[in-house]
Amino acid sequence: xxxxxxxxxxxxxxxAVDGISFEVRTGxxxxxxxxxxxxxxxxxxxxxxxxPPTSGTLQLNGLDPVAQRAEAxxxxxxxxxxxxxxxxxxxxxxxxLHGALYHVPGAARRERAxxxxxxxxxxxxxxxxVKEFSGGMRRRLEIARGLLHTPKILFLDEPTLGLDPQSRxxxxxxxxxxxxxxGVTVFLTxxxxxxxxxxxxxxxxxxxxxxxxxxxxxELQERTGTHxxxxxxxxxxxASIRDEGASAADRMRQAARMWRRRT
Amino acid sequence: xSAIYILWLRELKKYTRSRTxxxxxxxxxxxxxFVLGFGFGxxxxxxxxxxxxxxxxxxxxxxxxxxxxxxxxxxxxWDRQFxxxxxxxxxxxxxxxxxxxxxxxxxxxxxxxxxxxxxxxLIAGFRPASLAAAxxxxxxxLLIALVFxxxxxxxxxxxxxxxxxxxxxxxxxxxxxxxSGALFPLNNLPAALAALTRLDPxxxxxxxxxxxxxxxxxxxxxxxxxxxxxxxxxxxxLGAWRFSKIEA
Numbered sequence: 401x402x403x404x405x406x407x408x409x410x411x412x413x414x415x416a417v418d419g420i421s422f423e424v425r426t427g428x429x430x431x432x433x434x435x436x437x438x439x440x441x442x443x444x445x446x447x448x449x450x451x452p453p454t455s456g457t458l459q460l461n462g463l464d465p466v467a468q469r470a471e472a473x474x475x476x477x478x479x480x481x482x483x484x485x486x487x488x489x490x491x492x493x494x495x496x497l498h499g500a501l502y503h504v505p506g507a508a509r510r511e512r513a514x515x516x517x518x519x520x521x522x523x524x525x526x527x528x529x530v531k532e533f534s535g536g537m538r539r540r541l542e543i544a545r546g547l548l549h550t551p552k553i554l555f556l557d558e559p560t561l562g563l564d565p566q567s568r569x570x571x572x573x574x575x576x577x578x579x580x581x582x583g584v585t586v587f588l589t590x591x592x593x594x595x596x597x598x599x600x601x602x603x604x605x606x607x608x609x610x611x612x613x614x615x616x617x618x619e620l621q622e623r624t625g626t627h628x629x630x631x632x633x634x635x636x637x638x639a640s641i642r643d644e645g646a647s648a649a650d651r652m653r654q655a656a657r658m659w660r661r662r663t
Numbered sequence: 664x665s666a667i668y669i670l671w672l673r674e675l676k677k678y679t680r681s682r683t684x685x686x687x688x689x690x691x692x693x694x695x696x697f698v699l700g701f702g703f704g705x706x707x708x709x710x711x712x713x714x715x716x717x718x719x720x721x722x723x724x725x726x727x728x729x730x731x732x733x734x735x736x737x738x739x740x741w742d743r744q745f746x747x748x749x750x751x752x753x754x755x756x757x758x759x760x761x762x763x764x765x766x767x768x769x770x771x772x773x774x775x776x777x778x779x780x781x782x783x784x785l786i787a788g789f790r791p792a793s794l795a796a797a798x799x800x801x802x803x804x805l806l807i808a809l810v811f812x813x814x815x816x817x818x819x820x821x822x823x824x825x826x827x828x829x830x831x832x833x834x835x836x837x838x839x840x841x842x843s844g845a846l847f848p849l850n851n852l853p854a855a856l857a858a859l860t861r862l863d864p865x866x867x868x869x870x871x872x873x874x875x876x877x878x879x880x881x882x883x884x885x886x887x888x889x890x891x892x893x894x895x896x897x898x899x900x901l902g903a904w905r906f907s908k909i910e911a
Binding site: 449471473480482484486487493497500502 | 665666668669670673676677680681742745746747748749750751752753754755756757910
């Protein structure tokens with residue numbers, strides 16, 4: 401379903417992703433883990449056509465996100481790290497707008513929107529403006545919206561950031577159910593190891609732009625001789641804190657972006 | 664096509680829902696209409712120029728459209744801040760359609776605000792020369808709206824955050840407004856000021872509105888139409904280009 405071959409992404413002098421290769425199988429829930437600034441979001445941005453790779457090839461459901469951008473976009477849904485709803489519109493209007501942007505015909509759009517809103521426990525609140533929603537409701541609405549055009553792949557970039565344990569639990573229960581019922585392939589990133597452990601079939605660990613391990617939670621634990629995914633993760637990526645490195649890299653990226661805009 | 668329509672509709676929905684914003688954006692033009700309209704009235708009349716309210720009303724209608732249009736175009740910055748922009752940028756529709764939907768929506772909203780202001784002017788005592796001029800007036804309202812929504816989109820697509828907004832308002836929008844002849848006649852100005860007013864696209868918009876509503880033009884209707892149409896086309900192209908360069 402997803403195929404990544406020797407993909408490199410450089411921002412000026414900074415190499416954010418340094419020659420990664422992996423595959424995600426159809427119907428799989430695949431977790432992409434790594435410390436801050438490891439290259440997770442950059443990889444998602446490349447897979448979702450928002451950023452071209454410096455070198456290497458990507459494939460989504462057989463499509464090239466660079467050369468076949470418009471077509472590739474119909475095949476995935478994405479929930480970004482930061483919210484992307486229109487808060488002045490209602491839940492229903494956000495769904496409807498998405499359906500129009502993705503060319504879902506009217507009757508099918510309404511039917512699927514209703515099904516998804518019911519599934520995510522938002523049907524009763526469909527006519528309330530999104531600004532009245534809690535963080536958990538907004539996240540659920542974003543996932544429901546991302547699934548409206550019946551994508552083959554769903555990208556979730558840290559979808560549970562800032563949610564309470566109840567909302568996190570509920571959200572993953574919904575995602576698992578959709579994965580089982582519709583067979584949608586899920587590609588997710590998260591900082592919560594327990595979530596990856598519980599929902600993901602396979603896990604890839606990325607650090608400093610390189611893949612350091614791919615396998616099931618159990619395989620990663622066996623390989624590192626640890627007894628929890630969290631310990632395995634620390635064993636694979638080290639115990640040092642990455643905030644400083646990450647923010648320096650972010651600043652470089654920002655500078656590179658600004659510099660590019662000027663020319 | 665459905666993308667253009669749904670984004671146009673979105674602008675309209677957001678407009679009709681923000682009652683406070685409708686009132687707030689009429690506030691400043693109303694101040695010009697009533698305070699200047701009645702304040703300058705006696706002096707204007709003594710100078711032999713007739714009723715100042717008659718003179719300033721088309722200008723105030725134009726200015727309402729100017730403010731609403733720029734603000735609409737630059738609402739792109741809010742969409743970036745609150746994240747919604749990304750939803751449209753990752754959708755399988757051409758960027759051009761996204762930009763067009765926003766621009767047409769913004770222009771429609773600006774025309775509605777302008778019409779609302781025209782009604783207020785009528786209530787205040789403004790009397791157009793003839794009703795037959797209304798269609799020409801609408802054409803000028805639309806052109807003004809397109810020019811400045813496109814300008815707003817170009818600026819909004821080029822700025823990274825909201826901080827530049829105030830700067831643009833003070834150093835671009837207010838000069839465009841003051842130099843347009845909305846508040847004073849463009850006859851017998853000092854040469855330097857006259858040259859500046861001729862560089863301001865809004866001058867042709869105000870002049871066109873005045874020509875349509877009062878039957879008196881400074882530049883002439885033909886010139887007004889030609890200049891506005893050219894500027895609108897150029898800025899729409901610029902807006903589309905800047906919009907295509909946004910990084911999601």
